[in-house]
Amino acid sequence: MNPLDQTRAPIYEALEQFRKMRVVPFDVPGHKRGRGNPELTKLLGETCVGMDVNSMKPLDNLCHPVSVIREAEELAAGAFGAAHAFLMVGGTTSAVQSMVLSVVKRGEKIILPRNVHRSVMGALVLCGAVPVYVNPECDERLGIPLGMKVSEVERAIRANPDAKAVLVNNPTYYGICSDLKSIVDLAHKNGMVCLADEAHGTHFYFHENLPVSAMAAGADLAAVSMHKSGGSLTQSSLLLAGPNISGGHVRQIINLTQTTSGSYLLLSSLDIARRNLALRGREEFQRVIQMAQYARQEINDIGGYYAFSKELVNGDSVYDFDVTKLSVNTLDIGLAGIEVYDLLRDEYDIQIEFGDLGNILAYLSIGDRPREIERLVGALSEVRRRFGKKGAALMKQEYIEPQVAASPQRAFYAPHRSLPLEETEGMVCSEFVMCYPPGIPILTPGERVTREIIDYIQYAKAKGCSMTGPEDPDITRLNVLQAWKEEPHGILV
Known part of the structure; x- marks a missing residue:
């Protein structure tokens, strides 16, 4: 055999x-x-x-x-x-x-982008390793974090040999x-x-x-x-x-x-x-690529939406692009991505993968057919016509550079207290806060709560994002470290 x-x-x-x-x-x-x-x-x-x-x-x-x-x-x-x-x-x-x-184990360093999935940060809570973040560039129009620049990875390696x-x-x-x-x-x-x-x-x-x-x-x-x-x-x-x-x-x-x-x-x-x-993967994914390219063209022809693709490639922070991902920016129709996500489900019985503050993602794969693509395109056109707005003040920034004060493990297990969200500015968080999907944390244990983060959480809640992570399911309170003093030598592990 x-x-x-x-x-x-x-x-x-x-x-x-x-x-x-x-x-x-x-x-x-x-x-x-x-x-x-x-x-x-x-x-x-x-x-x-x-x-x-x-x-x-x-x-x-x-x-x-x-x-x-x-x-x-x-x-x-x-x-x-x-x-x-x-x-x-x-x-x-x-x-x-x-x-x-x-x-990696307790006290050892791992270099990574901050826009990782919660599972990565959960692993650091479990093993006690210390994150060294390579903060990604952001696309200002789309409000999304990009990839890791090789020069930034090299700089992180030189600083943390x-x-x-x-x-x-x-x-x-x-x-x-x-x-x-x-x-x-x-x-x-x-x-x-x-x-x-x-x-x-x-x-x-x-x-x-x-x-x-x-x-x-x-x-x-x-x-x-x-x-x-x-x-x-x-x-x-x-x-x-x-x-x-x-x-x-x-x-x-x-x-x-x-x-x-x-x-x-x-x-x-x-x-x-x-x-x-x-046996059939190449043939199947060739079909998926063609469906995604067709959908992008049709969606961009509606007007107002921006289904982005390889035009973002710059050879560095966007070295390549997965053309099967039907990612669509919605801000120019005056709607947050999460609002379009909700409208597609509630008004048109279409369940997409996720909507964030500025974008939606329709996940295409081997089980999709052209007829569903047509239905999605038609629904997006209707959403723009029926619900689109002009000049809406919408938040677009999807990445906030973290201020790290302690390792995730140290902060997660340290004595903490629960405070109203508005009273946590300047304190060190001891739990996760994220929109799910995609499950990329807004806050992880050990990061300082800033005014920008509080505003982001409140805005995301108001727009209907599904917030997860904190002990308080309503995200009106946060767990923060009870007592904290700055260490002269950097992050506490």
Whole structure:
């Protein structure tokens, strides 16, 4: 048997074989192939609940795979050009956190952009590493952060030669890509590993006209969100590793936090999705590229909207652009992105990925069809005609440079008190505040609360952004450190 025969799906095949055996279950899960929960069986179907099984010898074990899961991981590594691949059932959050925890520990530095997903900052809370931020440039018209400039990464490395790793978004939520290959080379030249949060870049591996993938660029670890553009079930993901990373060590880190009861529904979906992409990915993503390009042209022809693309590329802070991302700026029609997001859902039954203060993102992938594109374009035209305004004073800046006073771990676990939001100016936050999606924190533990941040939070709330993170679900109060004195030597770890 050829282990790199991409026509195979070993986990799915093992489940099919197991289903034919009619094994009597005296193990978990307790619904016993759905018989104990008929309502669930009616909802999901007998095939689904029948494959919701426990780890056993014929089906392998996710914590220490030796047979079908191991084969599926080898096939995934081959399909993505990695030395190792790990099937993840805790979402790309789990993959990102395992990636970070594999390379840095308490007190060690990691160089990264501030516009990272909350999972990265959560990893720093867990391990105690110290962030060194490379603040991105912003596009003034769009109000979005761009990529990491190579010169800024180099400056951060020179200032922090003891840093252990550099982390890059590949791409950002909006489709912006940094010069990943140059950043990888720079990190390696200085004895650091390079990590890529590739939650929104699964498709990069399957088409030559898309930005370079992390593994092709030589990155050491990459978290790949298969359920986003790859077609697997929600919460399933991959963690990829290059040849200079110990697969055994990464497995140990994964097993610190990942469940010992891996869902075979998620695992088999990863297996089948990988097979589909390996066999048909290029053809499918060529179709997605064409749909996205058509949609951009149609949306820009409406007037008022700006569906941006490769014209943003400047060879540095926007080194490349993911043309499958249908990102649209809405400010010129007098509506915040979140307002257009709400109107599309409430008035036209169209659910897009997210809306922020100035932009919306319609996520296109292998399951989309031209008829849905036409419906989206028509609805956007109607939104402009029915709800558009002129001269509305709208906030557009999406990135606020942080003032870091303590490591995320130190601030998260330090004694704190709850104060009304308006009274927290100048204090050090001990919790997260973010709009979700996209899940990029406005505040993380250890950052100082400024007037600009308070105004931003209040404006985002007023516009209807879904705010998450704080202990107070209404975001009227924030947890801040009880007592704080400035340290002469920088960030407290």
